Amino acid sequence: MIEIRDLVKVYRGRRGTVRANDGITLHVGPGEVFGLLGHNGAGKTTLLSQVVGLLRPTGGSIHLDGCDLVARPALARSLCSLQQQAQVPMVGITPRAAVELTGRIRGGGRREVVRRGAALAAALDIERWYDTPGEKLSGGVLRLVSFAMAAVEPGRVVMLDEPSNDVDPVRRRLLWQEVRRLADEGTAVLLVTHAVAEAERVVDRLAVLDRGRVVAEATPSALKGGADADLRVELVLPPGRPAPVLPPCVHDAHHSGPRLVARAPADAADAVGHWLVGQQRTGAVEEWHLGALSLEDVYVRLVGEDADRAGSEEVHRAALVR
Numbered sequence: 001m002i003e004i005r006d007l008v009k010v011y012r013g014r015r016g017t018v019r020a021n022d023g024i025t026l027h028v029g030p031g032e033v034f035g036l037l038g039h040n041g042a043g044k045t046t047l048l049s050q051v052v053g054l055l056r057p058t059g060g061s062i063h064l065d066g067c068d069l070v071a072r073p074a075l076a077r078s079l080c081s082l083q084q085q086a087q088v089p090m091v092g093i094t095p096r097a098a099v100e101l102t103g104r105i106r107g108g109g110r111r112e113v114v115r116r117g118a119a120l121a122a123a124l125d126i127e128r129w130y131d132t133p134g135e136k137l138s139g140g141v142l143r144l145v146s147f148a149m150a151a152v153e154p155g156r157v158v159m160l161d162e163p164s165n166d167v168d169p170v171r172r173r174l175l176w177q178e179v180r181r182l183a184d185e186g187t188a189v190l191l192v193t194h195a196v197a198e199a200e201r202v203v204d205r206l207a208v209l210d211r212g213r214v215v216a217e218a219t220p221s222a223l224k225g226g227a228d229a230d231l232r233v234e235l236v237l238p239p240g241r242p243a244p245v246l247p248p249c250v251h252d253a254h255h256s257g258p259r260l261v262a263r264a265p266a267d268a269a270d271a272v273g274h275w276l277v278g279q280q281r282t283g284a285v286e287e288w289h290l291g292a293l294s295l296e297d298v299y300v301r302l303v304g305e306d307a308d309r310a311g312s313e314e315v316h317r318a319a320l321v322r
């Protein structure tokens, strides 16, 4: 069990002070995939870097099965493996060499590392590039290779910082299967991703970070509000047609091109369904969808406005110590 308690990380520099983690408390158990979601600059990478002993917290504690990882960063590095967000340069070395070398450095036996490396390459469908020099590989394949490096000799905790970036949709599915397999074999997996819709399928629990703080922590279905939660209503309008007048129970409507997305209470499902069928019959609506809210809907609601600001310099100022 990894236990993070009241974790604070303050960066001090010439341009000011940034409180990147502001009192984070989380625990992740063996066999669990725990998602960390949050806008750019929310403090996710900072959190992982402290767990693995690359950064020293300003305050708070990190324990793994009772061992103090802050006091013992070398132990943290041996018990936890990390796929970093930045791509490790792989010039003059093949994926096979990189994966096997990492596994050996992390204490794996030669045969087992060779076997697991080959199994990962097959499972991620990157076998054809396994002996190709790194400088000739595409960004997506390099990303999968660095996942394999983190997974070959995983330790107790595997931390993955945006592992699916640049990876094609088919291999993303393979990647999520391997993430799940790591957990099923007993590893605790901490997964940072912006692929919220995909995270929903792979994580057991997740936390949403907003400017260094946990603003929500739950299972995906609990975050979505369970059976009584609002429904998502989506209409696709024919080109050039204005949106129809919505029934009064449909609220929070917003447009995106020909699409109109809104919410409706769960107990209005029948009425809204009938209305949608009628609208399609008259040609006012080309297509429609009525269903459960997605995790992405909930996420955008939680941090949407902050996320909009997050790419800008202003947010860096907003994150300055309050």
Ligand SMILES: Nc1ncnc2c1ncn2[C@@H]1O[C@H](COP(=O)(O)OP(=O)(O)OP(=O)(O)O)[C@@H](O)[C@H]1O
Binding pocket: 011, 012, 013, 018, 020, 038, 039, 040, 041, 042, 043, 044, 045, 046, 047, 085, 316, 319
């Ligand atoms: N070495 C550093 N020195 C100063 N500030 C830093 C440093 N590293 C990160 N920060 C700041 O700390 C905050 C959190 O950054 P962090 O990289 O942890 O966010 P993140 O959630 O991983 O973002 P992203 O999703 O964009 O990767 C940001 O405001 C960032 O600018």
